[in-house]
Amino acid sequence: MTDVTSAKNARRPHHWRRDVIELAALFTAVAVADAIANLIGHQPDGPYLLIAAAVALVATAAFHTWWARRHSHAPPPDADGPGEAAEPAGGPEEAVETVLWRMRTTVRDTPGALAALCTVLAGHRIDILTLQTHPLAQGTVDEFLLRVPESLPAQHLGREISAAGGTSTWIERADAHDLVDTPTRVLGLATRTALDAAELPLALRQLLGRCTIHSLPALTVSGRPTGASAPVEGVLEDTVMKLRDPSGGVITVERPYLPFTPTEFARARALVELDARLGPRVPRSEDVLTLPEGNEITVRRADGEDLAAARAMHDRCSERTLGLRYHGPVRDADRYLDHLLNPRFGRTLTVQTASGRLVALGHLLWDGDETEVALLVEDDWQRRGIGSELLGRLVAMAAEAGCESVYAVTQAHNTGMVAAMRALSLPLDYQIEEGTLVITARLTASPVQPHAAPEREQPRLLG
Template sequence: MRTTVQDAPGSLAALCTALAGHGVDILSLQTHPLADGTVDDFLLRAPGALPAAEITRAVALAGGTATWIERADAHDLVDVPTRVLGLAARTALDAAELPLALRQLLGRCTIRSLPGRPAGGGRGPQPVPVEGVLEDTVMRLPAPEGGVLTVERPYLPFTPTEFARARALVELDSRLGPRIPDGEDVLTLPAGDDITVRRVDTGDLVAARAMHDRCSPHTLGLRYHGPVGDADRYLNHLLSPRFGRTLAAQTASGRIVGLGHLLWDGDETEVALLVEDEWQQRGIGGELLGRLVAMAAEAGCASVYAVTKASNTGMVAAMRGLGLPLDYQVEEGTLVITARLDAAPVASAPGPRPPRLG
């Protein structure tokens, strides 16, 4: 619960007394002093039969204003310093963690990264000062790769403390530079071929572009829903850890034959696959997709979606192979398949799934 009280002796005591009168236990409390009052964040344990509206009414009678209540989850049970240190450690290991860390730090919010100079020319977004800008429900921070990182939370204004924590995470990410965790898995496909699955980023652009060049126009059309005029521009964005995570399947010679992308799309998560023609129908797409969905579930995503053509039977089969509840939407030949992550993903190959790659 968050509420605002006057910065005066006894105001917090009045709130605590009102909550105690309804059998509400205070598990933790943070205060955020402001110029015109104090914002108090409570973690409460309330009787199951006590409605949130009754708590809000009691708080209002005790002097609280702009009260907001939401059901807590497991993350809220960890004290804030420990949680922030954990998020910083994850961000330090993997550049793709920054959007996820910000979302866990700030709750339900929309995060967008605007490049300093858009592809194809034109002017980029208005630059922000090094220290960033806080505007009520919106914060804007200098993105580590250039441009602007925008975080929006329309239902609840950010406090200066939240802004300072977010700014510290972004600064940490910027100082460490591009990075992805080391690690790779070698596995045998049903047809008997051995491939290696590993995380890739923009450092693998040349190899990814070479795979693009080997793909037929039909395969590229299914992936990008039309002709691809500038593959470098697409791939540079897709491979950037700033926008998500990418897995590659490569042969023993190091040739990339498949790419799987997990893309942070605002407060949603997209999955996308591209497998070289010669290596299709061998289980590579399903293997990559299963690992991407496992990453999404671990990151706390409620669902993932794939956008493809209705005629792309391979992608449809891969999504169905997850063994998850699926929703389908079709509009003018474009198919959007959404998988709800309320069940464990099904491995595409028999046996236990190898450890995650980042």
């Protein structure tokens, strides 16, 4: 038997006793009132005294009611109950347009420092969606994702945050992708890096925000040491971090506007260590296409294992074709292949015939903040739509990776490359430098739909 049941069956109170006591009190009050009325009523001013007493009682009751309501410690009335609920101090809620901001500021590591910032944000009706803390030797870097009224200027909020104790405050617009919590985002970047070695620079950029990443090899194209190196544990220098590249070079990450924190450095180093442990790797998906004349070709990702086949294709290409692609001495063309087929510096697509012969290469190269596209199609396979197909796939990869633009370096008389860039239906910028034509396509104006690349599919027509 539970305590509730025991209490329920316990001795019940006798309600009739309370009724008898109340009835006795009522009779006593009537007797007292009758005695007072007889005593005062027979006096000359008796009626006036009775009226005055009644007024005094009513005034006393009213005063007691007012005093009890003003100083009552009872909880406020329920908003769902009768009457109107109390409105918040800021007035009734109004629908206002909001935007997403990312804000980072450094505060003293003392009790109440973060509370002061939150008070400022609450005063402007700003909603804190996420908060990350980056401990420093002195102080703490707090990174917020905020939903802010659109009418609030960032400069005004920055001044108030500084007045509340924040230093080195940095504010920029965010988007819906930033709503993903940090552990989920880091795990997603690690998964992408594990599947494709070419994803490491992109993963670092998404992890660290707006930054510039350079991958410097240990050897030049001619085989001479570049002198680029970094210790195994890496180096963190304010706005620059250097990480050991698994191939022996160094990955340099620069962010001039905001120093890196030890937490960010540790995350970046963990991604690089993951890449080093997994070794060279590229997705092995492929796509089978059919040329107008009926020949089947296969488009797939390429890596260092295709070096011998790529060199054989160079041998079959004319000097004119190689010169349009590499813009230098034709005899040095083979030297570039080690760099181009290395997933660390970008992505490469290859086209193979049904017999397995490599007849075209398409490169998407990470060049700091910019992205370059380049094509090479063997002479006998030109003007069949292969170059346009490769270029469309490369630009779709760049758009998927978040690149704002891609550029191609060619010659003005390379009509095939110029036509392929125009066929993208994207805004193009042309710039000529010393006889070299640079065509830049802006991807943010009209996102390119990525080409599907299933593991193996039925051939489709390429025309």
